[in-house]
Amino acid sequence: MKVEVDRDLCEANAVCVGIAPGVFELDDDDELRIVRAEVPEGQVELVSQAIDACPRNALFKSR
Ligand code: SF4
Known part of the structure; x- marks a missing residue:
């Protein structure tokens, strides 16, 4: 499994x-x-x- 972040959505609140x-x-x-x-x-x-848990839905699995 890979994880990626959409930087346009991430607000760096460190929940993840x-x-x-x-x-x-x-x-x-x-x-x-x-x-x-x-x-x-x-x-x-x-x-x-x-x-x-990401409040911005900025994280996603890429596979
Ligand atoms: S929880 Fe979401 S918004 Fe917060 S730092 Fe992580 S990816 Fe960015």
Whole structure:
């Protein structure tokens, strides 16, 4: 599974970072960075929760 962010929608509120900090982080410019676009097996459930929790619907699975 891969995860991507629509930067036009993301407002960098870090909700996803709080849920799956191993996959998402905010960089020094307060931009969301996806640390691991290819989501490790053990993180799939957390990333799915983050996708559902994003208040901007900015996250999506690309496959
Ligand atoms: S939860 Fe959504 S809006 Fe917030 S930082 Fe993550 S992708 Fe961006």
